[in-house]
Amino acid sequence: MLETDNKKLNAFLEFFPDVEAQEKVADKNGVLYGMKLAIKDNILIKGKISSSGSKILSNYVASYDATVIKKLRDAGAVFIGRTNMDEFAMGASTENSAYGATKNPHDTSRVPGGSSGGSAVAVAAGLCDAALGSDTGGSIRQPASFCGVVGLKPTYGRVSRYGLTALASSLDQIGPITKTVADAEKIYNVIAGPDENDATSVEAPAFALAELRRGEEKLKIGVPRHLISSGVDQEVLQNFEETLEKLKQVGHEIVGIELPAVKYSLACYYIIMPAEASSNLSRFDGLRYGLKKEGSNLLEDYLQTRGTGFGAETRRRIILGTYVLSAGYYDAYYGQATRVREVIKQDFARAFAQVDTIILPTAPTTAFKIGEKSGDPLQMYLADVFTAPANIAGLPAISIPTGKDQNNLPIGTQLIAPQWREDRLFALGKNLEELVK
Amino acid sequence: MITPEEIKNLASLARLEVSEAESAKLQHDLGAILDYVGELKLAPRSSESEAGNASEKTPGENYNKLREDGAAEASLSEEEREKLLGGKFLKVKKIL
Numbered sequence: 001m002l003e004t005d006n007k008k009l010n011a012f013l014e015f016f017p018d019v020e021a022q023e024k025v026a027d028k029n030g031v032l033y034g035m036k037l038a039i040k041d042n043i044l045i046k047g048k049i050s051s052s053g054s055k056i057l058s059n060y061v062a063s064y065d066a067t068v069i070k071k072l073r074d075a076g077a078v079f080i081g082r083t084n085m086d087e088f089a090m091g092a093s094t095e096n097s098a099y100g101a102t103k104n105p106h107d108t109s110r111v112p113g114g115s116s117g118g119s120a121v122a123v124a125a126g127l128c129d130a131a132l133g134s135d136t137g138g139s140i141r142q143p144a145s146f147c148g149v150v151g152l153k154p155t156y157g158r159v160s161r162y163g164l165t166a167l168a169s170s171l172d173q174i175g176p177i178t179k180t181v182a183d184a185e186k187i188y189n190v191i192a193g194p195d196e197n198d199a200t201s202v203e204a205p206a207f208a209l210a211e212l213r214r215g216e217e218k219l220k221i222g223v224p225r226h227l228i229s230s231g232v233d234q235e236v237l238q239n240f241e242e243t244l245e246k247l248k249q250v251g252h253e254i255v256g257i258e259l260p261a262v263k264y265s266l267a268c269y270y271i272i273m274p275a276e277a278s279s280n281l282s283r284f285d286g287l288r289y290g291l292k293k294e295g296s297n298l299l300e301d302y303l304q305t306r307g308t309g310f311g312a313e314t315r316r317r318i319i320l321g322t323y324v325l326s327a328g329y330y331d332a333y334y335g336q337a338t339r340v341r342e343v344i345k346q347d348f349a350r351a352f353a354q355v356d357t358i359i360l361p362t363a364p365t366t367a368f369k370i371g372e373k374s375g376d377p378l379q380m381y382l383a384d385v386f387t388a389p390a391n392i393a394g395l396p397a398i399s400i401p402t403g404k405d406q407n408n409l410p411i412g413t414q415l416i417a418p419q420w421r422e423d424r425l426f427a428l429g430k431n432l433e434e435l436v437k
Numbered sequence: 438m439i440t441p442e443e444i445k446n447l448a449s450l451a452r453l454e455v456s457e458a459e460s461a462k463l464q465h466d467l468g469a470i471l472d473y474v475g476e477l478k479l480a481p482r483s484s485e486s487e488a489g490n491a492s493e494k495t496p497g498e499n500y501n502k503l504r505e506d507g508a509a510e511a512s513l514s515e516e517e518r519e520k521l522l523g524g525k526f527l528k529v530k531k532i533l
Contacts, residue, residue, distance in 0.1 A: 046512070064512040196504040261481055267474040278451060285452070287529055298530040299452075307454025315453055319444070319463055320470060322451045333474065340480040378469050 002080075002127055010102045011112075011121035013041055015081040016048065022078040030076020032190060037072060038122040038131040041082045042089055043174065044163040045069050052165045053085040053097040053115075056309030057290045066163020067198070068132060068174050068191045075190045080128055083118030087311045088281065089139055089167045091115050092383035095374050096313045103370070104146060106409055110367040113143030113383070119177045120147040130178040130187060134164055136171045137269050138363075138387025141399035144177055145362035145412025148401045150429070151177045152184045153387075155419050156394035157202045159188075160195030168276035169200075171269075171391040181400065181429035188422060204420040219428055221247060222257035222355035227386070232364045235405040240361050243402045243413050246435040247359075252428075257351045257358065261343040265389040268344065270381060271324050271337035272392075278321025284309065316377060345393045352418040357428055360386045362399040362412035390416050398425040402436045439467050 006012045016022075019036075026033060039045060042052040044062035046069075051057040069079070086096035094102040094117025102117040104110040105125040112121045116133030120143035123131050133140040135153035144151025152175045159174045166172060176187035195201045223244065228237065248254050286292035286305030293304035310318065324333035351358060363383055373380045390397035396419070399412040413432070417424045444463050448455040455463065518525070 063517070199503055264477055264480040267477045267480075270470060270474050271477070282452070288527060298532055301530060302452040303454040306452050310453070312459070315455065315459070316463060316466060318451045318453060319447045319455075320467060322447045323439070323443075323467065323471075326447070326450070333477075336477050336480075337474075339482060340477055343481055343483045346483055377466050378473055381470075381473075 005125060005127060008103065008108060009105055009121050009125055010100050011083055011118045011125065011127060012038065012081040013051070013084050013099055013118070014049065016079060019078055019080050026078055027074065027076040030074065031186065032072060033076030035077045035129045036080045037077050038081055038083045038119055038128040039069070039079050040116050040119050040131070040133050041085050042134060042165040043069065043132055044165075045079060045082075048082065050082065050165065051098075052089070053087040053099065054310065054314070055098040055291055056284050056286075056305070057165075058098070059291075060289045062163075064163065066174075067160035067195045069163065071191050071193075072132075072187070083116070083122055083131060085118055086115035086139075087314050088165065088277070089115040089134055089136055090277070090313050090317055092138065092142055092380050093368075093370075093373065094118060094143070095370065096311055098311055101370055104367045104409075106148065107367065107407065109369055110409070111146065111370050113146035113363070113367065115139040115143075116151075116177060117143045120144050120149055120151065123147070123149045123177050123179060130176055130183050132174055132187075133177050134167075134172055134174050135387075135391065136167045137273060137391050138384040140175045140177060141387050141397060141412070141414060142363050142383060144399045145401070145414075146367040146410065148404075148410030148412075149177055149179060150181055150184050150401070151175065151399045152188060152422070152425070153390060153397050154188060154192060154422060155204070155396040156391075157200050158192050158204060158396070158420070158422070160191075160193075160198040160201045162195055162197035166276075166280040168273040169280065170276060171273060173391075181398070181426055181433050184398065184429075185422075185426040192422075207420075207423075218251045218253065219356040219424070220253045220255060220354070221428075222255055222351055222358045224257050224259045224262065224351075224358065224360065226258065227263060228361065231382070231385070232361060233366065233405075236361050236363075236365060236411055239403040239405075239411045240413060243432070243436065244359070247432065250431070250435065255355060257355060259347045259351055259389075261340065261347045262389050264340050265344055265392045266381065266385050268337045268340050268392055269384070269388040270320075271333050272341065274317040274321035275325050275334050276321070278318045278325065281310070281314070281318055313377070341392055344389065348389075348393045348395060348416075348418075356417075357424055358416040360414045360416070362386060362414040366405050366407070366409035366411055386414060395419060396422045396425055398429050400429050400432050402432065439464050439471070
């Protein structure tokens with residue numbers, strides 16, 4: 001049955017043959033015992049292929065477990081397969097996979113979002129209990145929004161990136177895609193925590209109980225209306241206003257806030273991300289693993305392996321990253337982006353002095369048609385306009401399904417919290433989940 | 438505006454073989470993307486970032502916790518190494 005459903009959707013690249021064996025040895029006392037998980041194809045499981053949706057890694061078998069995999073296994077979970085994704089997590093539609101596009105279960109002529117599209121579809125179509133994705137500019141939250149499921153991007157540094165194939169190291173975070181906020185919380189609690197193999201993972205500061213309880217009470221929620229004044233679908237806006245109204249009715253306070261520099265987040269993102277990506281992807285040279293195209297000398301090996309192994313979007317971002325890092329342009333692009341990044345963080349810090357959380361639509365539209373934006377990279381990039389700010393500032397954010405449009409396509413709403421305050425996202429998220437039932 | 442020569446040079450720096458047709462498309466796409474990210478010139482600046490330490494920071498306050506160097510258990514057994522990597526050595530073509 002799984003295989004038949006998957007044929008239609010192309011959510012899984014592989015179902016693992018050893019699920020029964022995994023179940024036999026799973027810890028019956030683990031908090032995730034009995035949970036069947038789907039894993040994005042860029043997270044390493046020892047002995048399994050991890051291709052990152054790319055031809056260049058089509059035969060790469062992981063030689064170790066990612067830290068998140070080890071933690072999930074120790075908690076009793078089993079892994080049923082690896083899910084499709086935009087190549088190296090570069091995309092917002094899962095059309096950039098070398099293994100074909102994934103389809104949205106709500107309308108198979110539409111994209112599921114991306115880059116964790118396979119994981120979001122696997123959860124939405126009931127092919128697994130929950131999934132892991134990775135989020136660099138919205139790659140967990142935007143597909144969760146398009147598929148009507150919950151997606152969490154944790155605080156940068158909260159979840160180890162050891163064993164995640166890197167896209168942009170200062171932005172990447174692994175997180176859960178689930179049916180409910182409670183499931184997201186459960187998985188997050190298992191995978192979070194410092195890891196000596198990821199130098200940027202840290203212990204979250206402890207909060208006083210009184211401070212933690214605040215999440216259970218009435219919250220002050222900030223709405224940066226200036227960010228949604230244009231470019232957002234009418235139906236998405238309407239759902240957003242209705243959601244605000246529901247939150248208000250149960251006693252939360254909705255206040256307008258200004259985040260003047262946050263509108264530059266996506267521009268910032270499209271400099272920092274390709275810069276880091278072009279550097280991270282330089283390791284794929286056809287020598288140690290993956291695809292190898294033979295030329296007449298070493299340079300030709302490189303040129304041909306990388307020229308044919310990487311897909312069009314990946315090549316585009318590598319070239320873009322090489323450009324913004326090249327002598328003469330470095331300061332104007334990369335230097336300026338890192339400076340603006342600081343201003344964006346300060347904007348959020350100022351806002352969080354006034355409010356407990358910030359609310360925004362997850363994406364400006366619902367799921368678009370397959371092929372609709374694939375010819376125009378800039379249009380595709382704009383799908384991340386509301387999700388990229390949390391990555392740029394390293395903040396935790398969650399997408400929660402809050403309704404559907406006229407075509408019966410899911411709409412998601414995003415909550416953003418201060419660093420380390422996932423607890424607030426879970427508390428308000430559960431509340432919101434009830435309100436939109 | 439990016440020139441075809443620049444695209445050629447970037448592709449060579451990035452060790453990517455790029456066809457003529459793709460080069461033309463890249464020129465167009467990169468132009469549009471660079472126009473878009475060019476809006477950063479208008480972004481506000483903060484006094485702190487003027488100090489030039491911005492790029493050295495990441496979101497975590499106490500980031501980059503380093504561990505002691507030391508021997509770790511090999512993640513692969515000899516047989517696994519043989520199977521996955523085809524032996525102990527990495528063969529490359531001669532450079533000169």
